[in-house]
Amino acid sequence: MERVLFEQVGKQYGKLWALRAFSARFVPGETVSVIGPNGSGKTTMIKCLLGLVHATTGSIQVNGQRVGTDPAYRHQVGHMPQISRFPNELKIGQLINLMDDIRGSELARNDGPLMKELGVDRMMDKRLGTLSGGQRQKVSAVLAFRYAPSVLVLDEPTAGLDPVSAESLLAAVRDIKRTGCTVLITSHLMEEVEALADRIAYLQEGRLQFLLSPEEVIETTGHNRLSKAIPAMLTRNPKAHVESV
Amino acid sequence: MWKVYKYTLIDLARNKFVGGWLLLLLAISLGLFQLEDQPVKAMLSLSQVLLALVPLVASVFTIVYLYDATDFTELLAVQPLHRSKILGGQVMALGTALVLGALLGAGIPMMIFLPGGASATLLLACIMLTLVFTAIGALIAIRNREKARGVGLGLVVWFLFVLVYDAVLLWVMFAFSDYPIEPLIVPLAALDPIDLGRIMVMLKVDLAAMMGYSGAVYEKFFGSIRGILIALFALAAWVLLPAALAFRSFRRKDF
Numbered sequence: 001m002e003r004v005l006f007e008q009v010g011k012q013y014g015k016l017w018a019l020r021a022f023s024a025r026f027v028p029g030e031t032v033s034v035i036g037p038n039g040s041g042k043t044t045m046i047k048c049l050l051g052l053v054h055a056t057t058g059s060i061q062v063n064g065q066r067v068g069t070d071p072a073y074r075h076q077v078g079h080m081p082q083i084s085r086f087p088n089e090l091k092i093g094q095l096i097n098l099m100d101d102i103r104g105s106e107l108a109r110n111d112g113p114l115m116k117e118l119g120v121d122r123m124m125d126k127r128l129g130t131l132s133g134g135q136r137q138k139v140s141a142v143l144a145f146r147y148a149p150s151v152l153v154l155d156e157p158t159a160g161l162d163p164v165s166a167e168s169l170l171a172a173v174r175d176i177k178r179t180g181c182t183v184l185i186t187s188h189l190m191e192e193v194e195a196l197a198d199r200i201a202y203l204q205e206g207r208l209q210f211l212l213s214p215e216e217v218i219e220t221t222g223h224n225r226l227s228k229a230i231p232a233m234l235t236r237n238p239k240a241h242v243e244s245v
Numbered sequence: 246m247w248k249v250y251k252y253t254l255i256d257l258a259r260n261k262f263v264g265g266w267l268l269l270l271l272a273i274s275l276g277l278f279q280l281e282d283q284p285v286k287a288m289l290s291l292s293q294v295l296l297a298l299v300p301l302v303a304s305v306f307t308i309v310y311l312y313d314a315t316d317f318t319e320l321l322a323v324q325p326l327h328r329s330k331i332l333g334g335q336v337m338a339l340g341t342a343l344v345l346g347a348l349l350g351a352g353i354p355m356m357i358f359l360p361g362g363a364s365a366t367l368l369l370a371c372i373m374l375t376l377v378f379t380a381i382g383a384l385i386a387i388r389n390r391e392k393a394r395g396v397g398l399g400l401v402v403w404f405l406f407v408l409v410y411d412a413v414l415l416w417v418m419f420a421f422s423d424y425p426i427e428p429l430i431v432p433l434a435a436l437d438p439i440d441l442g443r444i445m446v447m448l449k450v451d452l453a454a455m456m457g458y459s460g461a462v463y464e465k466f467f468g469s470i471r472g473i474l475i476a477l478f479a480l481a482a483w484v485l486l487p488a489a490l491a492f493r494s495f496r497r498k499d500f
Binding site for chain 1: 252253255259316319320321325326327328499
């Protein structure tokens with residue numbers, strides 16, 4: 001059974017269709033890299049899944065629960081945004097307590113390795129307003145992984161992180177994937193895509209151009225690096241590689 | 246909702262602006278009571294300041310706070326929470342912080358120098374105006390994506406209510422003085438929450454000269470207690486209407 005199911009999802013802003021008839025199914029335990037140029041619809045697709053944006057057409061299901069007015073499905077979703085900002089005057093510990101209150105503290109992995117590896121456990125009394133961009137990303141990463149999500153959405157997760165923290169985060173992605181979590185990750189870094197992705201979803205002008213494994217992309221184009229294979233892929237007939245839902 | 250309320254209130258409790266607002270009110274109130282030889286005169290001066298300043302601060306602070314909290318609101322919106330609970334918690338916390346600022350900053354000096362019904366009525370008017378303009382501020386912040394535009398709109402709305410509307414009302418009264426339009430003034434005055442606050446205070450203080458035209462009409466039509474209750478009821482409607490519109494917009498909002 002699919003973990004996440006998009007059926008003909010479209011989003012229109014005024015006259016502009018940011019996302020057009022997006023259909024895809026993502027299964028448990030797979031990592032999908034959502035890539036594409038700026039303004040291609042990646043963020044809109046993710047926001048539709050998270051319920052931050054209301055789809056104009058189509059429907060989305062997470063574990064069989066329709067994304068709509070009932071927010072209960074978000075118990076199963078973890079999200080790390082590209083840019084994290086929090087209330088300046090709260091401390092990290094207070095923010096985590098708030099999220100524990102909302103999500104249910106029994107799900108919280110208080111001794112999660114990510115919190116220690118990123119050093120967040122040593123900053124619990126720090127005010128959020130005093131954190132650097134990288135430190136805020138670390139807090140955001142901890143919150144995304146903390147409640148044992150079955151769907152994890154990471155938007156440019158390593159942007160702003162130091163190399164050691166970025167590697168810890170990528171290791172955590174590999175670990176959580178082994179538990180059956182479906183991971184959707186947007187990234188502009190091809191090394192990250194190559195290292196993590198079971199499949200690549202390429203969007204352009206709001207349309208899904210292809211949804212294939214890295215091996216399939218490389219095999220189809222004959223290039224041995226994704227950075228060359230993906231542009232080559234787009235010059236072929238990409239629509240043939242979009243799965244039918 | 247209470248979880249969001251609690252942590253937003255903790256954030257606001259440490260907010261320098263909220264503390265500054267409390268201290269400013271304290272300084273103005275104590276200063277006026279010290280300067281005037283009669284506490285009633287000081288109270289009247291204070292009421293003019295508060296009835297103008299409270300709506301301005303409530304709306305602009307709410308707008309700025311909600312804009313600055315957009316990313317945090319987005320974080321809350323991806324949690325298993327209904328959107329109404331998120332906005333409800335944030336707006337109630339803003340209302341609580343601003344009301345407490347007014348009660349402690351202006352209320353304590355008033356209760357020390359002029360305890361009684363007039364001070365209590367002014368504080369009640371301040372509380373209601375804080376809630377009204379917090380709700381209006383929330384509506385503006387939710388419906389406008391740009392912070393500068395939102396703040397500008399907040400200032401325009403405040404200026405309209407604090408000055409322009411009463412001037413227009415006065416002009417209407419003069420222009421149609423040959424017609425029996427006094428009954429119309431009561432509902433027309435209810436369209437301006439600041440006017441309603443002023444009417445509440447002046448009916449209690451019983452200084453017809455300070456009432457303004459609409460206040461005088463309210464007293465003539467309803468007498469003081471009934472007039473205050475009606476003004477209070479109209480102010481409650483002024484809280485509920487923009488709040489309901491804000492919740493409706495927030496439920497439909499795309500982040």
